[in-house]
Amino acid sequence: MPYLSTHFGNPSSGHAYARAPREALDRARGQVAALLGAAPSEIVFTGGGSEADTLAIRGAALAVREPSRRQIITLATEHPAVLESCRSLRDQGFTVHLLPVDRFGRADLADLRTALAERPTALVSIAYGNSETGTLQPIAELAALARAAGALFHTDAAQAAGKLPIDVATVGVDLLTVAGHKMYAPKGVGALYVRVGTPLEPVVHGGGQEAGLRAGTENVAFIAALGRAAELARRELPESATRLAGLRDLLQTELEALLPGRVRLNGHPTERLPGTLNVSIDGITGRALLAAVPEVAASTGSACHEGDDTPSPVLTAMGLPAHRARAALRLSLGRWSTAAEVRRAARLIAQAAAAAAAQPSSSAGTM
Template sequence: MTHPGLTNGPIYLDYNATTPVDPRVVDAALPYLTHHFGNPSSSHTYADAPRAAVGQARRQVADLLGAAPGEIVFTAGGSEADTLAVRGVALAARGRADQVITQATEHPAVLEACDSLQADGFTITRLPVDEHGQVDPAVLEATITDRTVLVSIMAANSETGTLQPLAQLAAIAHRYGALFHTDAAQAAGKIPLDVKDLGVDLLTVVGHKMYAPKGVGALYVRSGTAVQPVIRGGGQERGLRAGTENVALIVALGAAAQLAADDLPTEGKHLVGLRDALHDRLDALMPGLIRLNGHPTQRLPGTLNLSLTGVNGRDLLAATPQIAAATGSACHEGLDTPSAVLTAMGLGAERSRSAIRLSLGRWTTADQVDQAAALLASRYAVLSAQAATTP
């Protein structure tokens, strides 16, 4: 079935920027906007249904991650969760440790949180990535010290889909007594994630990347992990995140987590097939003219980042309004500068500017893949011909 928000619109290939809210998620959340209005912290009967719903959502998110319900802290989104993880852990350890390690291609929420800690006197180290966008565990091993309080490395990059070797990196962090955080905004609900197997201490989940609404997220905090709150107030969420819970959005996140857990084995395999079919089709239509950016195998099932020789990626997408896609992260979309992620991977400015990100999701079809490939190849041919005749 077609999502109602996608009917009669362009082919949507920007799922990494945001996902349409699943109608089943809307159905789960709606009663908490229309009927069950009570404050979950109240002691009367109007609080019963909201409080129970928040508890159920906490269990649903925990089950997706292999965590305990009490280890899930609801937030207003990924940036807040990242800030709570990075600043909260660092400030809780102030005086005992003073180094935070992240990577060059990390999400701006983590990088900005690290910059704010630098102003507070912490040392911030940004690890380089290789040509595929991965952090080499040996580089972390050579950089970490007994003064390191936290290592924060995202699970999957939003532009290339490249997956990081989290278990190896977390094990290194723990050998030096540091905690490990991963921003799993792009990975949660798309690939299996088990916090015990990965060995992570904190993990960020974002609602609107997994078919829930914008404005809700969660942070997994391993039991016993010392975190200083960044929003103080009434003591909600075990004192780690003050503010009356947004019950409807929390219910939505829980429902989305349940759907993702149920569909993960089949949906991931389906998206890999569509992604690879799109790549193959484009390669057949433009032989020798496209190059994959990111890891060839260790990447998200629905992410395809390609550079198209001789054509600016922004120009190509602007000339193809029948497709909704991006040149990179939505956080930087609209900037006509080489992608910082691709630049950090060692790709030149020309290749970076020629890149487009095609991200597939729950409502992408095989027919859309074929149509998108044909449209892009057609517009590429026109732009290439124009470039060849321009002095």
């Protein structure tokens, strides 16, 4: 709040009003860097996770000076910010190779190895944890393969940063995306980790802010909030991850007990984000179920696809049939979630699912 009122100066200015905002940027840069095990100089602030993904993908690809290195590799299950950024490069002569995933949503190292061997590659972009299912990828192994082949490696860690311990040196990535609102900072602020020496073309040109990689006067208040959020998250890890995983598992157990034989887990049973549970419930679509339980704040997939009745592209890429994909619920837990709330949510969801099954003319069909 002080940076919206008292310390309102432009951090790039030379007068006295710029000092406190500039110090706030430096402090926040250090706080985000500490969360990731990075150096403060490796943190570039952006207007959110999607912008950070765009800067990473387009910036890395357009910085490539080798005419033959024109392939981008990603997964079919990536967030739209990644997929659309990759597709936008086709106009610049790049090809986009979509790797398949297994039934749990995980990439196969052999598939990446093959794709890298087939054609010189500029960049590999694979999310740390999937935004819908929570499935975690073997990022360190994938990044090692990419870098050994001369490609840069980017991971969208919007869902994982602040929820799991991440050390960029250990996982070996060149670029990593952080989305502020995923760790309780305001919506509309994010950051991109850029390993020292990584070539990157700016997407937003202008006055040279953020080491010349993201022009425009910084949103000091939101960046200060992101830094504080990162500091709080770092203090709470790894205990917060353990607590969230326990609540996630409690929610799954409660649903399975209340709806025996009707709950299908979507995603990896163990390698998944601690606060994300994606399940399909036989006998009712996800949209119908959520409409019946307005007390529960959940979704049927990525927020970017809400309101779309087509099956989730993430779940269909995992090989799930359309009816099961339409039945999916994405349930997320957070810092203030309690066991009592988890049990109440499970009970409300189960009651709505039981009522739908009891209707002889249910339009949900069988699963």
